[in-house]
Amino acid sequence: MIVRDGIAAVFRAERARIVATLIRATGDWDLAEECVQDAFAQALETWPREGVPRRPGGWLTTAARRRALDRLRRSAVEATKLREVAESTGYEDDRDDGGIDDDLLRLIFTCCHPALTLEARVALTLRTVAGLTTAEIARAFLVAEPTMDKRLVRARRKIRHARIPYRVPPAHLLPERTGSVLGVLYLLFNEGYSATAGAAPVRRRLCAEAIRLARTLVALMPDEPEAVGLLALMLLHDSRREARTDASGELVALPDQDRSRWDAGRTGEGVALLDSALRRGQAGPYQVQAAIAACHAMAVDAESTDWPQIALLYGQLAKLVPSPTVELNRAVAVSMADGPRAGLYLVDALADELAGHHLLHATRADLLRRLGRTAEAAVAYREAASLAPTDAERRYLARKAAEPARAG
Template identity: 65%
Template sequence: MTAPDDVRTAVDAAYRDEWGQVVATLIGLTGDWDLAEDCAQDAFAAALATWPRDGVPHRPGAWLTTTARNRVTDRLRRDTAGAAKLRQLAVLAGAPDEPPVEEIPDERLRLIFTCCHPALPFPARVALTLRTLAGLTTAEIARAFLTAEPAMAKRLVRAKRKIQEAGIPYRVPPAELLPQRLAAVLAVLYLIFNEGYNEGPGEEDVRRALTAEAIRLTRILVRLMPGEPEPRGLLALMLLHEARRTTRTEEGVLVTLEHQDRSRWDRALIDEGVETLDQALAVRRTGPYQVQAAIAACHATAPDASSTDWPQIAALYTELARLAPSPVVDLNRAVAVAMADGIPAGLALVDGIAASGRLDGYHLLPATRADLLRRAGRIAEAKAAYEEARELAPTDTERNYLSGRLREL
């Protein structure tokens, strides 16, 4: 007999680690997403019922996969249309003591690429990834994205129907399509991370769960695609950002990177992030996530704000603008140029971006301009820019910060 608390802990750990693999295996066998999820849930329920009596198996993932596959067999046996699938399952059936899941990762890799297929709308990709790979409930996903649960349920149903009706293949893309498809996967994972990392409405525990799931799924992708450097670059970027999560706000007010308490940064995450970035860069195929991680590493490894290597950061933003051009990248580069080459040089770049109209309505444009004007001693102009930024700011945390700046002036 195993203590109930120990079983609950073991099942929870197995759910985090094995859910995606179990579901991926069943989808690969049946092509039926709903059947796969239902039978995977049945397997975890069976674990809660039998592990207290029989003990936690040596390989929980293998036990769960076999149990879920047996549930699929039972369901199909009751369905006359399931005969063909039953013949397929009979060939693939294995004993509970099959190899651990990390030796047969292809199903999970196929699932990641299918969830993030470009034929699906971007919000559907995010929701399907969290539901199918991470095992979040529809209610949890809806809460994370501040969406009504029925609306999120419909989004998931539409996504699964689209996969079936459009004949989206359950496979890793061929070599010629891999760079484009991998970029789509990484974009989904990074959005999930940012939804949890950025300050905004919603529960703190939900936001933390999102960043944890994004990091976990990216770790899986790194293991499944060891020769691709960009997943490692994204993982490094996430780790370096997560290392300073606890210092980003104080009593509901945003704390800028310059003023964060670096003694509270998580050094273990920083060390892992830098090591992961080094592994990615060693492949010598630079991508935008690696460059962003390198910028984050410059900040994370500087002993204090005054020793930040701004010329290096400006050069990295120039490279990022070449790889992934966007006005937001240009705005960040302008800040780095201001810190490296002087405030007038940075202000000229910011004014050029403002004149282009590419960031109209984006609160960080006037906020950045306000900060540079303040540093230049142009107080009246800085106040006007801070007021504009406060009007556009999307969260109370940022509005509180901008109000504080105005009071200082």
């Protein structure tokens, strides 16, 4: 069991990088994913018997490449592809130099080609790079799983038939891809920071990979303020990661977090990056969100939070990216600045748009509790718990549902 858990951990950590390497070598997305799965199956059979190799990521990469080579030989693919794969079967090509010559970044830019629709770009990257399931991506886009599956199939087919190149585009073409790439990294980080499914509320590997790729993008485009703003946003949120759960893995709400556990180094770096981006005078949605995160990060305690400023920033964000989710967050800020009744008015206006969203019901429950309407709050908390995507959130909301019931 220990070996199997180790194999699963290595697979989660290395999967995207190996898939990206195989796509670069073969140009075949489906083949790459299938061969990585085959390598994982081979590891499950071999490692318990022979032991975990010294470089498990390299072992998996080599196994996947050899599998791809066999598949290409059997299907009589052109000799150039065979040579490309054969020449890269050793461990020496396994590297992470953190530079622009990065297979994962190439993969993201390929996924974000303007020939694809915006939703297809984001969804394909989340599936291929982040390893999210089709169901997880469907939830993020609020669509049915079969619908998302069809979008992913169409996107891959378009890349293959249009012969979209697997590379970071030249400098003069970067701007037309920037928005999509930023959107992908943003959603990748969000899925790590607030998982849409599973037992764990935080998927640290996804957070770390999103931050690493954001750093690479900033190195590639140092004069793009939104890229810098996105990296600042990630760091400011990630600085609170250790305090978001307690020793038993249960969620801890922001006002109740032990701020001594916040990472001061990440906070400082995030604020410095935000300041450098804002000085360019081109504030976009990622910079505004980073400014909101900075308001929380700079407050010495929950009571010192500048909620009027946060409410104003959410109002600005709503103009840049109109969204019911942004409006829900603005309602929370308004409730803290002007009282729960003002917030509840805004939340109730979103009832139709966010009826199936657990955060709508959780927010409404909290406002009802603050207004002393404990019985209604308990009902809303239970509704939120029934819709929550992760085990930790369901437990947290169930506990909150019990509190006002006892108080009443």
